[in-house]
Amino acid sequence: MNIIEIENLSFYYQADKPVLKDINLTIKKGEWLTILGHNGSGKSTLAKLLIGLLRAKSGTIRIDNEELNQNTVQSIRRKIGIVFQNPDNQFVGVTVRDDIAFGLENLSIPREEMIERIETYAQKVSMSEFLNKEPHALSGGQKQRVAIAGILAMHTDIIIFDESTSMLDPKGRRMILDYMKTLNDEGVTIITITHDMKEAVLSDRILVLKNGEVLKMDTAANVLKDKITLEKSNLELLLPLKVINRLEEKNIKNEELRSYLWQLSLTG
């Protein structure tokens, strides 16, 4: 079943500068999709269109069989959550606790359950001891974690992570990635926007955007080794794949090493 269907979607901020051009895309329920693309290729814009923060200039978006428009945007926001690229844009509360609560209040969740969810998700992102702090008194990576907790607590069917691990230390990043995996196993549809191929390889499929157009849409394994597509998108091959390429260039045949390196890249 498709949970997201995008048809002929176009968008611009200024009419003479198209930012997304005729995007067609379907995402299956329970799928994990990565969006790759150079800076300015339109990734965040696409994400904002999906949650109805921006309105398409033409084309349609259907979320869970419901067409996204002014009348449906409120009900659709209960199904799709986003962690923004810059967590500062997400903060509204006086304390971290208020902030996580904010999203839940909009969902009219009973108070007791709200308190429970706040504690649970603050713990999941290791921010329990910061619940009474002001969001603005947090370090960059801590802000990212709070933003993540706020969205997780909403239990939406779809979550978009827009470069949400970019300011996390390696351990924090692994923790969030592991958790994305758990959510995905539980059936949550995940869309991650990233430049990190080690993150992309964890997903099912990869969409590559270039200058607002779909450059490629394929399984993670196929995109991973597609040097030309990656280069066109300012991305680079994972290191083991660079080695495979070098061996091929030099006509060195070592099947054992080759398959070993390939396995290594698939595990990130």
Added chain:
Amino acid sequence: MAIKFNRVDFKYQGFDNKGYLALSNINVSINAEGEFITLIGETGSGKTTLVQHMNALLTPTSGNVTIFGLKIDQENIKKKKFRLNPIRQKVGLVFQFPEYQLFEETVLKDIMFGPKNYGVDEATARERAIKMIKVVGLDESYLDRSPFNLSGGEKKRVSIAGILAMEPDILILDEPTSGLDPLGRDALLRVFNDIHQKLNKTIIVITHDMNTVYEYAKRVLVMRDSYLVYDGDPHTLFSKKNIENWNLDIPDIINLLHHLEKDFNITFPKQPQNVDELLTMIEEVAK
């Protein structure tokens, strides 16, 4: 010695009045020339707080920081003994969030603001803006745009251009490459490295990317829980046992090397400095 920390503690005054100790007993010296330092450590360990002391945006709760001869401590602050402008020009700091730095109507005005503020004339400031926008990988058409209507990566670049245009002696960048695509990241790191090598300037980069640390840094500082726990060269750091206790990743190059050594029972003659060296070494053994 351009910057010298002497037993510095720093406490944020939260509104719960308990305060929060973000720096504990920091002692470190930074040279005015010739350093390429990466500053790493967990989220919340105090990296941003530390660098904000290097241009007196924050001032020590106890202890002192001397910046180009100006001693900054509680006593001197109370006496309002100094002007901070010259320090801010000499030590340029690019913020972690570009939003904190961008405020003018156009990108051009934003980049010109710094140099003009430190006494550079209009024409020269404009010249520098035109030069620096290109240095950070954007074209001149961006100069007329509003800095707020840019993608995350573009904002980041503009904020970097603004500090470069001040031509500081010491350039500090707080997570400058997070959110940039790999090509953009490498290009910017090369820009910093060029400034470092050609002009012999000191560069300090905060990063979570161990490949950056391995391939560029001459010196690494590691923060942990408000303490500075390591000050040394990258090779010693990455050969240390306690690396995992510090939650550091190992660089891709070393990671791959370790895998190959373990699973193919080979030993490489030395640690490769960069990807090219690694590829050549593997080529040799694979033949």
